Amino acid sequence: MAVSIKDVARHADVSTTTVSVVLNNRTKEGRVSENTRQKVLSSVKKTGYISNLYARSMRKGSTFTIGVIAPSSMSYQTSLIVKGASSEAVKSGYEIIVGISFFDSDREQAYIKNFLSRRVDGIIFSGHPSQATASILKNLYNNKFPLVIAGSLVSDGIDAISGDPEMSGYEATNHLVRLGHKRIAFCIGNRSRFAVQGYSPAGTAVSHVEVDSELATDVCRIRYHGYQRAIENSGIQTQELCIASETSDYEGGRESAATILKMKERPDGIVFRNDEMAAGALNFLLGAKIRVPEDISLVGIGNKPLTEMTLVPMTSVNYPSVEVGIKAIEIIMKNINDKKTKDGSEKINGVAQSIRLAPNLIIRSSTAPRK
Amino acid sequence: MAVSIKDVARHADVSTTTVSVVLNNRTKEGRVSENTRQKVLSSVKKTGYISNLYARSMRKGSTFTIGVIAPSSMSYQTSLIVKGASSEAVKSGYEIIVGISFFDSDREQAYIKNFLSRRVDGIIFSGHPSQATASILKNLYNNKFPLVIAGSLVSDGIDAISGDPEMSGYEATNHLVRLGHKRIAFCIGNRSRFAVQGYSPAGTAVSHVEVDSELATDVCRIRYHGYQRAIENSGIQTQELCIASETSDYEGGRESAATILKMKERPDGIVFRNDEMAAGALNFLLGAKIRVPEDISLVGIGNKPLTEMTLVPMTSVNYPSVEVGIKAIEIIMKNINDKKTKDGSEKINGVAQSIRLAPNLIIRSSTAPRK
């Protein structure tokens, strides 16, 4: 067993009370002489005592721990959110514990239980909770448990913080508009999920994709709304150009580029649902002797590291993940403090807030003014 | 305050002991009638009771938690190690908590203390500890605290688990040898750290790099040893070809490729210290109208996602990160169990073990037989 406060007390020949008082710097309140203080401190050093956080927690009613549930440890975005959350939490003396759910509903719920069993002071749920998980979260939230959903748009009455996908789509598209491009396409990726009304067979372009209300919360769909708004505002283009593909990854990007090359009126600017697709399209176009950005400008969304490692470094819209993590902790902290102050007797805020952080465009070499 | 075992006991009109026994499934030992069992279980449901892990820990002397200290949440390798560790730990009913040190020595030590304060049952230190941190770790280890260093080679008397960088270099090089290449170079990256004896001015190749014993533990240097061994075994090449560059990233790869293009006798195969460099070189070569793999074959090390997203998908040596994470937990678990059994009275193993997991080559399109 590790050395306890008792051992220190014995070693310093004082009571455990005195040790506790010294260690919690409550010396001022007319307690503990400088002499005993030093004696205790030296004993702490000598014995190598490290306080037991959880024994303390049991008295204090707080573990100074925030639980983060994330779908995947490998996602760039998740990493940054955790990074932001961790660094922000440390400032208030809190620590983060992370559970990876691997997109599994059961694991999500297991972690919620696990975290509650660990008496975390709050939970950040990163990503999209499953239906079942969402209802559990909702319940927690209604019971005033400090909770925030980060990086998802389907927060349904729970405090949420995320990037603004509408603005991402808008910024990316508007960048091309300002560069003077006249025909701008949006590669929306995965056909089966997105091309609902304006369904398109493999490898063809659809001119207009109806918004399916059921999927209206989907991030990518909202990015597409941003594209639509930018196109409308520009007045340069009467028709939207939405390219679907089998997948939403590197291969889907290649497929989309192939589709575009077959078009009679070829776009001079393309916005992609994500960076992987943009990279795939870039490589396909280069392989087909199309110059980027001279012939076609490309914009990705996500600003992942790979945007700097493509043959032509890619312009991309940055998702403010670190800031999302920071903001998530801020919200949690506010809730924790409100709970302490108001004793949970009063509804903190009446209604759940959903904050969306603005993205910012990172201009690299895959975009240029229209010739 | 959350609902406690007392509340459940009151609700079910039994003692806390009975509740505890039911909850820990110790019903068999002739205790608790099926009737009360059901009564308790139903009360647990009704009250929404979730046990307090740490109150239990205080009695059991175990928190069922392993602390992982990692330098960066964003590294691909780190993510995979955490993933492996997490999934393996769950099998034994343990949970992972992760601290990110951001390569800062103070943070490393703060997390060690924090984890000890949280009474974790073991610590996995991922990456290279700083000098100061290493001595603290050593101290912990000597005191029989379950500890393992993952992914680093400078373990200095502490149990360690990592990939085998010598084999990585060997496998990458030998792949080119088997393909019939006759002149194989190794791009070692950062000049200032590696080209010690055979120092090379910017943009020039050095024929032979002496091993600086001080840096002999460096991962990259050891990869280079693997290269050397493969070259020696092959008998095809009398001279090693080591290319240094300013940096070890994408740009360094471009610089290395430029160096190679200036050489009189151009290599027909190149091994890179990492994937980023390989990607940079690939793009530089393609830009200079050199064909890959027809003119030159390239091999990366790391098998990062970007290897699949380059214009020519890259052959690369896979680092078994997930397995490292799994193995790390296995070692920790063994130590924990040994400690319980032998009561810490006996030195577990006498000497620290350092396990190196074999990498495996992933063949893509950047390598081909010599023409």
Add this chain to the structure above:
DNA sequence: ATGAAAGCGCTAACAC
């Protein structure tokens, strides 16, 4: 200025 004692939530030894 210091200590004794109670209690946070839980489990285990020991009654009954």
Add this chain to the structure above:
DNA sequence: GTGTTAGCGCTTTCAT
């Protein structure tokens, strides 16, 4: 079968 009690390491009245 079930309950009483002590104690894990800590903080906090309340005495002294």
